[in-house]
Amino acid sequence: MGIPKVSETVERLWNGWELRMVMLLSLFLQIFLILFGRRRKYTAGFWIGKLVWLAYLSADWVATFSLGILAQKIGYSETNRFNSNQGLIPAFWAPVLLVHLGGPDTITAYSMEDNELWLRHLLVLVSQVAVAFYAFARSWWSEDPLLFVAIPIFVAGIIKYGERNWVLRSASSKQCRNEMNELSRKFEEFSNPDVFEMTDEPVVGELGLSDIIDEAKFLHEADLCFQMFRVLFADLVLGDSIHLATHIFLREKTAMAKEAFKLIEVEMGFMYDVLYTKLTKIRSLRVIFRATTFLCLVSALLAFSLGMSRHNHAYLTAEIIISYLLLYGAIVIEIYSVVSLLFSDWAMLWLTGKRKPLFNYVYRTICSSGFLHNDKRWESKMAQHNLIRFQLSKGKSTFISLMKLLGKSSIQSLEVVGDDLKKFIFQYLSDKRRRYKSMKRSPDPGSNDLHGILSERGHQVIGREGCLGNLGWSVTLPDFNESLLTWHIATDICYHDDVRKHGGDAKNIPPNCKMSIELSNYMVYLLVDYPFLLPRGIGNERYIQTCSAVDDDAILLERIISGQHYSWDFGRTISKLQKSRRKVSVLCAGFKLARSLQALVTQDGWENERKWEMISQVWVEMLTYAASHCGWKEHARTLTRGGELLTHVCLLMAHLGLSEQCLTT
Template sequence: MDINNLSKRAQELWNEWEIRSLILLSLFLQILLIVIGNRRNVSRSQGGSGTNRINPTPNNIPAFWAPILLVHLGGPDTITAYALEDNELWLRHLLQLAIQASTASYSLFKSWGKDPLIYIAIPIFVAGITKYGDRVLVLWLASSKKFRDIQSEEVDTFQSKFDNKFPSVGFFDMSEEDLNKGLEFNNIIPEAVYLHEAHFLFQMFKIFYADLALSHSSHMESYLILRSKKKATDAFKVIEVELGFMYDVLFTKMTSVCSTRTILRSISFLSSTSALVAFSLMVANKCAYTETEVIISYILLGGGVVLEIYGVIMLLLSEWAMLRLSLPEKPWANAVYQAIYSDNNKRWERNMAQHDLADAQITKNGSAFWTMVINSLACKPTPKVCFLKLIGKDNIQSWEVISDELKELIWEYLIDKRSRYSHEMPQPDPGMNDLKEILAERGDYVLKKMGCLEEFRWAVVEIDFHGSLLLWHIATDICYHDDIHNNKVDANNQLCKMSRSLSNYMLYLLIELPNMLPKGIGEARYKQTGIQLTEFSTRWRSKETPRPHWRSEEFMKEIKNLESNVSMLHDACKLARKLQSLETPVKWRMISQIWVEMMTYAASNCGWKEHAQALTRGGELLTRVCLLMAHLGLSEQCLTTASTSSREAHDA
């Protein structure tokens, strides 16, 4: 075949299918986004100058395809922003809306009176403007400046609403029944109370996110809500629903079911449906387009209507709709709620990523490459881990389930931490508060409580957080393998498993999400220590059992002899030796609580913007812990009685 003829034929095919293929691709992407969005521009338009009802021009594209692209640019309800930065670019999207609307209008103007189906473009154009305008509005409302302005206006209203209902003292003596009555939860069906609790906490979360402060009575209400939970899993469940509300506000259009949104969605749906009906009637009268163009038009118009219906169904089944359905004095709505809603919220990851320094092979040039050492892991990498490796997430080696036992461990620690915090400012200096000291704890309180602070102070207080994290990570790993190898503990020991899981999770944050941890030189120190650990640990991997373990005694002896060359590793082994001198049950109770305390320290030192951005990745355990702390009053944004009085006096 002549190469020139082949090239000419390929060009003809492209000219014929350029717009068709791109607009079908646009529809496919819309379907993909709307389906996976709640898990987590185009070519030119040609006006018809030669179209007529008798002799259609094969290369003449239907003019109403142009505004369909405008509908697609509006995006699905499940995704408006892919990152928080997108919300700050709302003005750029507004400009893009103006440009795209002008382009579509120009295309319609060129085809006016020449295309028998031009009138179908009008309702499609209306639907496109509605959907795209709605997206710009949502982005604008979620932008940091507008978000803060809204919360600044609402914070006083929110706080005064509950300050008038609850006494300023005696919160600890308030019963759950009195609390529910004050918050108007007493008339809500029991199955839906947690939704309303989560929404109440969400209103506080918005204030935290806007970097504003809450009054004493407001955060005492959230404390009482959480304190009433019988199990840690119940407290985490409420927090996860709350995170879902915040995710919808920051990254989707599914923020509420109100009259304004109902009108906008109705306009969009009716416009898309009327366009499909009108096109069907005109096709019956034999329009001038080819069979291929008619089929594509049906796919585009029908697909648009289906996506509209799917979006409405998703909204009606969302927490926002269920929240309104379960309001008091709506018996019929309560029946519907109980019939259709499931509280099995699977929006968030129930796992935490794991990264073990001993299993990460670090090369001498400082680069880290991911590997799964079969001798040290019981199973092969999951498809999810392999996919993350493919896209560059080499530091995720596996996933561990956030078990109920781990939630209970975290919850008990937070309740104990909260019990040590007095909301009353010490006198006479109202500028001092023990809250700062409590939030600054990163292992030292646990050691002090167990009478070991002086012995281990150098590993928690006298070293930066990143260095302490690395020391305890390596020491935990050594103690774990050594105790298993010497039959001191069972492999299924809960404290051992939870300690190691938290250790690997915190190291994952250090390497993969350092912005969520206090500032430091963790990456450089990680690489240096990793190179040294790789060099020495491979010699002391025991292969005597089906599940191999460290022969830690030999390993630590060699590290001790090479102290001058491997300072960080030497300190970790020194820490491991001291830990091994403790009684086994005491040791693991201490290690597990130290890791929880280190995590709470990191959580309280992570900005809300970083926590919010983590929601696009399925949410982090660190974010749940931070929210729990804030709602318990363990946050500097929670004002004490004295500071609230000072603020009120200043405002007066």
């Protein structure tokens, strides 16, 4: 067979299967998105994130491309039915693509910017409906006896596509702000500052939560916190009416930090659903729309099946098979969406909110079945990045190449945020709250303790220990990122020095040491990968210059962190590091700080446990400083990666009243 013959065969094959393949591809992308689109809510997996991004961008393009081909092919099939190889293209394929453009319930927006472009999506809706109607109109005068099957699918497609635009508009910044202006009126009865003296029980009664079953009370408390989050997200001011009520809930959980974090996890899940999915509070209008969509798709499938049984059609076998796949696929996706909603926190909130024995029984049954109630939340993990270890590992080409291939070139490991760390953070925030004079504060944040408390980034801890003279310089540097990297280097060196003094046995290191290392590595990970979550500065340049300084003295540092250099001392090491020409490197400053910290034990008579307790508290204070100086839009962006510990801390602070948006009315 010559080349012209092969080319002609390929062209004929492509012309015959072009539309079929793009229709199946559009269906496949919808199935992929509904299965994996919501996994971003609780996991930061690299491959999942990238594949969802690719599928999300491709889904609309493929559906739009298919509509264009369909409009052309339908007219061609109508004028070429004398060809025995040409059959009718089902007219309902066009509205099926509208259903696909409506998107799955598990993902409506990939990022917050998609919500702001809802008006553009509305214009696309109008244009795509017009194209689909045009393709349908070209079949109107055909001999296709199943033309009417397209009508219910048109209804379903317009509902789903319209619902998507409605959800995008509802999640836009302007609309969120308009809705939140009405929210504060709900809590006007708490505007009296005496609410701070109330116990949990009266507040629960005032909010109508007293008759909620104990197993579900956390859902309703999380919903209240979520309403507060939406106010914060809209950059509005919170009065005592809201944040003191949430503070009472958290105050009662002082001994149960795990429950407080669980409350934040549910709250963040609610916010993720509102910003990025169609899964929100159950409302009668949406139930009617969902039922209408499902019935339309089922009726279309039944009508098509009935038409196939009469054998009076002009469809080819391939078109029949693909038609069944499209119809069954649309119905299965719709069923999956309904099931996802029925077993979500939203449905559980609605069930228990009815306050009826039957509904409470259903809730308990669902909760007792792990298979049914699978609305996953935060994985309670934080990424780790150790500057010195990571830079030294670059010499190991296999390791760094593999990390880059996986798209995690800056993540060395993921550490579980354990209950001990949660308790440590929550107790520290509670202590901050007790130091805040809530009963006498001024509406001006600059004239009360709140502004000063939120500005603490380590000096309060060091001052309490009487070490401002020796260590104060490290936490009062103009650039927060410089302080962060300096303490990161110092914490790492102190750890290795302690291990060296214990003969290489890391098991005898105090518990606070592990928390300090984990928080230190986590904060540097944020600096490297997500600097927008931290206060502005030249952190990136400092990081690069410090990495270069590590390269300059790689042999010495390799011996120190590996425990091989058992006789090294700070004086000679610092003298060597001071010769570095890296102007904004903090490697030398980190060693100086480490020497001062170790001197607390060797010269000032401190217990090693006391030293690490202070270091861990400094890191928590840096964590809280960064959390409170990050915008809510930036925090909301982290929800698509499973959420960050930093966002949990920021929300805990806000619910405790430790936010400059929490002012008196």
